Amino acid sequence: MGAVSGAVIVVAAFLPWYATNLGPPFSPASVSGWEATNMARVAVAMGVVIAVAAGAAALDERGSVPLDRRVGDALGWIVVVASVVAAVAVGYRLLVMPEPAEFLSRQVGLYLAAVATVGGILSGLALVATRE
Secondary structure: OHHHHHHHHHHHOOOEEEEEOOOOOOOOOEEEHHHHOHHHHHHHHHHHHHHHHHHHHHHHHHOOOOOOHHHHHHHHHHHHHHHHHHHHHHHHHHHOOOOOHHHEEEOHHHHHHHHHHHHHHHHHHHHHHHOO
16 A cells, blocks of 8 residues: 555656636646646655555565564654655645645645555554554
């Protein structure tokens, strides 16, 4: 779940986050999170960290790549912390839209990124809680 959440955060940053809501003669145009704000770039970096750490933890759980207990615990906390950082970055842009905010509306990529950050937090907490 964590690796999927990380991948979704990365993909969602390149989906439309904002669109103009101006009437004619202007045509509606959307902009991705990557283009609109540096917060999306933070979310992408954290998404990569989440995906790699959760993937390594999953390989450890399957026994494919045996890791030391402390390394496995650290991977769980890395997933949690990176997910929280991504959630703060995405949440900030969910609440505070870039200027000119009065001419913009939120789009699907922003909401998808927000949901994926929550999934990352929950999967990281589950990983930490289930480590023996």
